[in-house]
Amino acid sequence: xxxxxxxxxxxxxxxxxxxxxxxxxxxxxxxxxxxxxxxxxxxxxxxxxxxxxxxxxxxxxxxxxxxxxxxxxxxxxxxxxxxxxxxxxxxxxxxxxxxxxxxxxxxxxxxxxxxxxxxxxxxxxxxxxxxxxxxxxxxxxxxxxxxxxxxxxxxxxxxxxxxxxxxxxxxxxxxxxxxxxxxxxxxxxxxxxxxxxxxxxxxxxxxxxxxxxxxxxxxxxxxxxxxxxxxxxxxxxxxxxxxxxxxxxxxxx
Numbered sequence: 001x002x003x004x005x006x007x008x009x010x011x012x013x014x015x016x017x018x019x020x021x022x023x024x025x026x027x028x029x030x031x032x033x034x035x036x037x038x039x040x041x042x043x044x045x046x047x048x049x050x051x052x053x054x055x056x057x058x059x060x061x062x063x064x065x066x067x068x069x070x071x072x073x074x075x076x077x078x079x080x081x082x083x084x085x086x087x088x089x090x091x092x093x094x095x096x097x098x099x100x101x102x103x104x105x106x107x108x109x110x111x112x113x114x115x116x117x118x119x120x121x122x123x124x125x126x127x128x129x130x131x132x133x134x135x136x137x138x139x140x141x142x143x144x145x146x147x148x149x150x151x152x153x154x155x156x157x158x159x160x161x162x163x164x165x166x167x168x169x170x171x172x173x174x175x176x177x178x179x180x181x182x183x184x185x186x187x188x189x190x191x192x193x194x195x196x197x198x199x200x201x202x203x204x205x206x207x208x209x210x211x212x213x214x215x216x217x218x219x220x221x222x223x224x225x226x227x228x229x230x231x232x233x234x235x236x237x238x239x240x241x242x243x244x245x246x247x248x249x250x251x252x253x
Contacts, residue, residue, distance in 0.1 A: 002227035003029060003037040003204055004099070005107065005136065005162055005193025008075060009058045012041035013048040015197040019065060024199040026066055026073045032205035036231070038078040038099050040107055040193075044090075045082040052097040055079060076100045076231060080107045080136060085118055088125060098131070103233040105132045107162070115143050115150060123159050134160045134191065139167045139180035148182070148244040155188050155241045162191040165207035184215060187239040191230065192223040 007015020008025050016022040029037055039059055042048040050058075059077045066073055079097040081087065090096050099105045106126065110119065126133050135154060138144045138161060144151045155161060166172055167180040183189045192211070194204040212220045226236040 001034045001224055003034050003194045004191050004227050005040045005195050006037040007197045008037055009039045009041050012050050012058055021198060022062055026071050028199040028202045029073055036074045038076045040078040040080040043079050043081050044084055051095045055097055080109050082109050083116060100231045103230055105134055105230050107136050108133045109136045110141060123154060127158050134162050136162045137164045139163055139176050139183060145179050152241055152243050160190045161188055162193050163189045164193060164195040165203045168207040168210050169203055182244050186244050187241045190226050190236055190238055
């Protein structure tokens, strides 16, 4: 299996603190049936800056270490890019990194407490340039929880969505867990990532079991096949999304 979102690079961000922790994460990934992970360190989030060429070096160093220890995990380069207005200019400067370097897929993270006004236009502009943006863990976003329609519009217009394993099994609270299952039901989820930051919180396999139990093998297949198609740079499976209907409270929507 492929984990498309993992903070496994040592010392790059708030994930693995050092190489030994990265090795421990790799071993835990193997224990959970994963043979490939995409390393997705934060970039331009106000605290961490991980530029393309730095990430490529970190990934090479980690793969060299894993190979030397006989750990059969392949780490692919990626980047979790916080949305910002000059994002397209940064591509011209060769600062940004597609998932697996040349797949065309990009991880885009929104600020947790608001949706920038330029989001729809920037996502559209990325698509015009040939990129395929993936909105990461929208289930953690308060505005999407309160009103899922902006996310629906983004997906309807071609954006993709990655949800986190921890959210599926309730690690981020019941409200988030309820919403992430609404996303799956509404065809507003295309990828599953561990979002692991250390070897102790690697809950990928537990989330896969929960998805299989709740939705059957078809949805597990969608997530696993899409991860494979992503790293190949091929078109992923994306069923027609539907709007999430919010329950009425005291007769009001």
